Amino acid sequence: MQKVLVTGGTGYIGSHTVVELLNSGYDVDIVDNLSNSKIEVINAIEKITNKRPNFHKLDLLDKTSLDSLIDNNHYVFVLHFAGLKAVGESVEKPLLYYRTNLDSTINIIEAMLVYGVNNFVFSSSATVYGQQESPECIESMQTGSGITNPYGRTKYMIEEMLKDVHIAHPDFSATLLRYFNPIGNHPSGLIGEDPNGIPNNIMPVIMRVATGKIKELSIYGNDYDTPDGTCRRDYIHVVDLAKGHLAAMQHAKPGISVYNLGTGKPTSVLELLAAFETAAGRKMPHIFAPRRSGDVAEMWANPNLANQELNWHTDLTIADAMRDTLKFLESQR
Ligand code: UD1
Numbered sequence: 267m268q269k270v271l272v273t274g275g276t277g278y279i280g281s282h283t284v285v286e287l288l289n290s291g292y293d294v295d296i297v298d299n300l301s302n303s304k305i306e307v308i309n310a311i312e313k314i315t316n317k318r319p320n321f322h323k324l325d326l327l328d329k330t331s332l333d334s335l336i337d338n339n340h341y342v343f344v345l346h347f348a349g350l351k352a353v354g355e356s357v358e359k360p361l362l363y364y365r366t367n368l369d370s371t372i373n374i375i376e377a378m379l380v381y382g383v384n385n386f387v388f389s390s391s392a393t394v395y396g397q398q399e400s401p402e403c404i405e406s407m408q409t410g411s412g413i414t415n416p417y418g419r420t421k422y423m424i425e426e427m428l429k430d431v432h433i434a435h436p437d438f439s440a441t442l443l444r445y446f447n448p449i450g451n452h453p454s455g456l457i458g459e460d461p462n463g464i465p466n467n468i469m470p471v472i473m474r475v476a477t478g479k480i481k482e483l484s485i486y487g488n489d490y491d492t493p494d495g496t497c498r499r500d501y502i503h504v505v506d507l508a509k510g511h512l513a514a515m516q517h518a519k520p521g522i523s524v525y526n527l528g529t530g531k532p533t534s535v536l537e538l539l540a541a542f543e544t545a546a547g548r549k550m551p552h553i554f555a556p557r558r559s560g561d562v563a564e565m566w567a568n569p570n571l572a573n574q575e576l577n578w579h580t581d582l583t584i585a586d587a588m589r590d591t592l593k594f595l596e597s598q599r
Pocket residue numbers: 353391392393414418446447448466467468469471483484485486487497498499535558560561562
C-alpha cells in the first residue's frame with residue numbers, strides 16, 4: 267500500500283482529501299498542530315471511510331520531530347495543506363504568516379530532500395493571480411503582481427521557492443494546485459468547514475447567519491461592474507477539489523506542474539446567497555455594505571489544463587454544496 271503524508275489533514279480541505287485518499291486505498295499519515303481544527307475529525311474520517319488515518323500532533327516548525335517522522339516512513343507523496351489562511355489576520359501579523367507558512371514548507375522540503383521523498387503536492391490559491399486584465403485565470407498568466415495581502419504572498423513565494431528547488435534538485439517534483447473558492451463539505455455532514463474565531467470567507471459567514479451567531483450577512487459591494495453588481499467567484503465543491511488531488515497524484519509528472527482547480531463558472535454573492543436560501547427554505551438577513559479592500563470584481567478558473575491533463579472534472583453543483591452545508595450544520599447541533 268502506498269503511504270502518503272498529509273500536513274493539515276484535520277483541516278477543511280485536508281480532511282476531505284484524506285477521505286478520498288483512504289477510499290482509494292492509500293495509507294495516510296496526518297500531521298497537524300490542531301491550531302485551527304479538532305482531533306474529533308479523525309473519528310469522523312474513520313466513520314466515513316471505515317479506515318483510521320494515523321495521526322501525529324506535530325507542529326511543522328518543530329524540525330526535529332518532522333525529520334524523524336519523514337526518516338521513519340517511506341512516503342511516496344507529501345500533500346501540504348497546513349498553513350495559516352486568514353487574510354485579515356495576515357495583514358495585521360505579517361511576520362507570523364511569513365514565519366509559519368514559509369518556514370514550515372522549508373522544513374518539509376528539506377526533510378524530503380534528505381530522505382529522498384520526491385513528490386510534493388502544494389495547496390496553492392487563485393490568490394497568486396493577483397490583479398489581472400481578464401477575470402478568467404489561466405495557469406500561463408504571470409503571477410505575483412497585485413496580491414493584496416501577506417497570506418496571498420506566502421502562497422506565491424512558496425510556488426516560486428518550489429520552482430527554485432526543482433532547478434537545484436531535478437529529482438524533486440511538485441504539483442501546485444491553485445484552488446478557487448472551496449465550499450460545501452462531505453455529504454455525510456460529518457466533516458466540514460469549522461473555522462475558529464471570526465470567519466472571513468463567505469460560506470462560514472452565511473452558516474453563522476443561518477445559526478443566528480451572526481445577525482446578517484454584509485455583502486461587500488453591490489456597485490461592481492458585474493451582472494448584479496456583486497462580486498463573482500468560482501465556487502468549487504470541496505469534494506470535487508479533494509478529488510483533484512488524487513487526479514494530480516495519478517498523473518504526476520517530473521518537474522513543476524501547475525493546475526487551476528475550479529469549475530470555470532462564476533457565481534455572484536447574491537446568487538450564492540439565493541442558492542443557500544433555496545436549500546434552507548428560508549430567507550437570510552443581509553445588507554449591502556461598502557466594498558472590502560483587496561477584493562477584485564470577478565475571477566474564475568479556466569480549468570482546461572486540469573480537465574485535459576489530469577482527466578479531472580467537477581461533478582457537483584452549488585446546490586449540492588448548499589445541501590451538504592445544511593447537513594453539516596444539522597450535525598453540529
Ligand atoms: C479569499 C482571499 C483569498 C483566499 C480565499 C480562501 C481575499 C482578497 N482573498 O478569497 O486570498 O485564497 O479567500 O478561500 O481576501 N463576501 C461578502 N461578505 C462576507 C464575506 C465575503 O460579501 O462577509 C464576498 C466577498 O466580497 C467576495 C466573496 O464574498 O466577493 C467571496 O469572499 P471570500 O469567501 O472571502 O473569498 P475571496 O475573497 O474570493
